[in-house]
Amino acid sequence: MKISRGLTPSTSRPYSVVTIGNFDGHHHGHRALLDRVVATARREAGTALVLTFDPHPVKILAPQVNLMFLTTPEEKLARFEAAGIDEVVFLEFTTAFAALSPAQFAKQVLCDGIGTRELYVGEHFAFGKGRAGRIADLLKLGAQLGFRVHPMAPVTIDGEVVSSTRIRQLIHAGELQKAIRLLGRPYSIEGTVISGAHRGTELGWPTANLRLPEGRVIPPDGVYAAQVSWKGSGLNAVVYIGTRPTFGAGERLLEVSILDERLELYGEVIRVDLLGFIREDRVFASAEALTRQIALDVDAARAQLRDAGTTVSLPALQPRS
Structure with missing residues (x-):
């Protein structure tokens, strides 16, 4: 081209x-x-x-x-x-x-x-x-x-005009399923995995962290079902977007917890396809309470992924020659 x-x-x-x-x-x-x-x-x-x-x-x-x-x-x-x-x-x-x-x-x-x-x-x-x-x-x-x-x-x-403006509104509101219907595919964010504070590992749910790209539409802070594309594979995941207020607000990040696999992703470029909203962000009374909630989030993500039929790899865009 x-x-x-x-x-x-x-x-x-x-x-x-x-x-x-x-x-x-x-x-x-x-x-x-x-x-x-x-x-x-x-x-x-x-x-x-x-x-x-x-x-x-x-x-x-x-x-x-x-x-x-x-x-x-x-x-x-x-x-x-x-x-x-x-x-x-x-x-x-x-x-x-x-x-x-x-x-x-x-x-x-x-x-x-x-x-x-x-x-x-x-x-x-x-x-x-x-x-x-x-x-x-x-x-x-x-x-x-x-x-x-x-x-x-x-x-x-479904009687709604497809437009970029409307899709931006839906993603800003966290209505990912409606946005996916108009887009014709999941909404994706790509980035390089950075090192974090390792709190996910301490809680038993290690994460791959991405900085949110400037100038991109970002859904509300909260937890989402997702699939990650990495080296041609589609990996089911649960995603958190936010500032981790339970531990004192920090940098707003996107944190990915891959389900069923432990992978070393630091420095790797991954694409995160956001598939469905699970819950809003909130402050928990303790790390233990947060850990219990994460287990529930994982169950909810699995259910959404199963219902959406996303256990197969989503096609990745090929780089231009």
């Missing part, structure tokens, strides 16, 4: 079939767009192309908003490649770029910049200065400039 920074019109890029967006989360709605783009590009022996922005437009247009993301840039690119996208074009989003009129955006970016022949976007797509351009404008401009526009209706699941 080719990655381009800035507009790079090229006569060697055949029949550009394009979609536009930030694609944070790569959820069911995103995949519907990407599938149509890839299918059309293959039919026309063309290029399946994603036009996206860096930084996210909200960071420029509304810097006061503390926008958190569902995917890392690396994960997003890996998922584009897995979907069959041939090229990803990153445009720097600046105040000057945001000031382009709808007509300027269509001419300078879509037509002259990437040679768009067909464009797939959501039917509520807005573009140009102040988001003034709408689908009717895009259809008219496409007809003038020589590219076809295909508006797509939003994907809905």
